[in-house]
Amino acid sequence: MTQFFNGQKILFINRILFDDAFITVVEVIFFSVYLKLSFSDFSSIMGLCLLISLLVQIPTGYLSDKFDRKLMLVLGNGAEIVCLITLLFLPSLIKGSLFIPVLIIEIIRTGMLALASGNFEVLIFNMFKREGKTEKDFMEKSASYFSIGAIIAAISGFVSTVLFSYLVILPLILDLSIKIIKLLSAIFMCSEVIHxxxxxxxxxxxxxxxxxxxxxxxxxxxxxxxxxxxxxxxxxxxxxxxxxxxxxxxxxxxxxxxxxxxxxxxxxxxxxxxxxxxxxxxxxxxxxxxxxxxxxxxxxxxxxxxxxxxxxxxxxxxxxxxxxxxxxxxxxxxxxxxxxxxxxxxxxxxxxxxxxxxxxxxxxxxxxxxxxxxxxxxxxxxxxxxxxxxxxxxxxxxx
The missing domain is CATH 1.20.1250 (Growth Hormone; Chain: A;)
Structure with missing residues (x-):
């Protein structure tokens, strides 16, 4: 199984599947229709999360370098998935205003994204080198797979607006599926021994x-x-x-x-x-x-x-x-x-x-x-x- 998930296949999976390809197109409407939050609430949450992200990016990168990049990648991505699943069920779990619960979830999610940030790029680049591939190979494969991802994202963005009109949570469910696939691919990446x-x-x-x-x-x-x-x-x-x-x-x-x-x-x-x-x-x-x-x-x-x-x-x-x-x-x-x-x-x-x-x-x-x-x-x-x-x-x- 480990042999099947080599660097090229893992890069392929992560480059062709863009994060949040479905929900991004309808994100503001999703917050309004499903979570019952105003645009002002949405802006406040996103603004605060951006500020928090700025504060934790470098410290979390430092932790990854000091301990284990793969562990931080898997932990961060896994915790983000849990946050999104919680967000999905939030209206059923809590009655009344969801502003504070959504804010807490998004803050935790921001921290987990920061924890995972940067680790994949370092790990996959090193994985290519360990498999005997050149930097040119990495660059060409990365760009080539990204172009395929652009096609998939184009279709995803268009389909998302159609799916949203039928069931508002479908775009988020599809994005969750993508994140789970990418998490599984990360699990099969080579670990680094850091001394x-x-x-x-x-x-x-x-x-x-x-x-x-x-x-x-x-x-x-x-x-x-x-x-x-x-x-x-x-x-x-x-x-x-x-x-x-x-x-x-x-x-x-x-x-x-x-x-x-x-x-x-x-x-x-x-x-x-x-x-x-x-x-x-x-x-x-x-x-x-x-x-x-x-x-x-x-x-x-x-x-x-x-x-x-x-x-x-x-x-x-x-x-x-x-x-x-x-x-x-x-x-x-x-x-x-x-x-x-x-x-x-x-x-x-x-x-x-x-x-x-x-x-x-x-x-x-x-x-x-x-x-x-x-x-x-x-x-x-x-x-x-x-x-x-x-x-x-x-x-x-x-x-």
Missing amino acids: KEMAKIKMKVKSLNHKLLFLLFSLALLFCISRGTFSLYQPVMTSLGIPLYYYGLLIMIVNLSIFVLLRVLKKKVSLFKLSTLLLVSFAVLTFQGVLVIEHFIPGNLFRFLIVAIIFSSMQIIRLFSEGLSSYFINTAIKDRDDKTTIFSLYSTMAQLLLSASFFLMGVVQGGVDNYLMTYLYISAIFVLIIMALGIFGKGKKYV
Whole structure:
């Protein structure tokens, strides 16, 4: 059985099955309809959980490096599944307001996600090396499987809206099934024998060099751009008068675009460098400016097609931030002992930047009161940041 679950098969399972692929599309409605919580309640819970996640990411990564990465991965993922099952039965167990119970469950879940965070990427990368595979093999397989996952996520997001209309808990049940499958695959991963002293870990953490920090910040920024701008897709479409039911179709298109991109780039993905990622991201963000001509575009269908093409181009940045970040970070820290701590640091940077971007979006939207202009302004700000990052990195020879 252990032989069957080799590194490539485990990577395949975890890359093609995206976490929360079903519930994400209907999450706000799920909290409203099933848990009877207002959008204000939902925002408060998510905001507090984000803050807690920022506080515990690095300490939990440190624990994984000190003790056992596989144990922390299995424990964290297993406890998260228990939290979601509890959430599923909560309305039947408790009458009245569910705000406090949901808040407690989500806080525990956040801590467990932080405990598991980063461990899989370190374990699977090391597992590939133990099986005699090269870093190039890992990068190409990871990107290739991620493209298949994009197809599955595209279908999942579309199907989720249909299933939700029949039974509101179906999307969460399907996501739970995925998490259980991924947990079982993690159990069959190779364990690591860790021999290190606390002082040694502290020394390694303190010896972070500027080039590594630049890499982590750059990848975290790309993650922030990908996730932050995604939240504006639906409001932008609505503000342009595009029917809401087109949104599910858009989600399918943007995920399919990931698949097409990776099929095209599959043989060249190992040639990518950080400078390439920044340069292409700069070009993609600049391309978003085409949206300024939207008022010259006649008809909802034609307008939708133009918007879909422009938003789909942003999936290149998503490919960089979610499909390739593991390879770039793993190769940069292959000689370090505190690998999970580094991944936790990356996650902390990404969440801080994402939180700041949401705050900035709120400020800009409050000033212009136009979602399209908010999207364009935010894209322009990201263009300037990437430009400054590229110039700084080139001057310091980080890229």
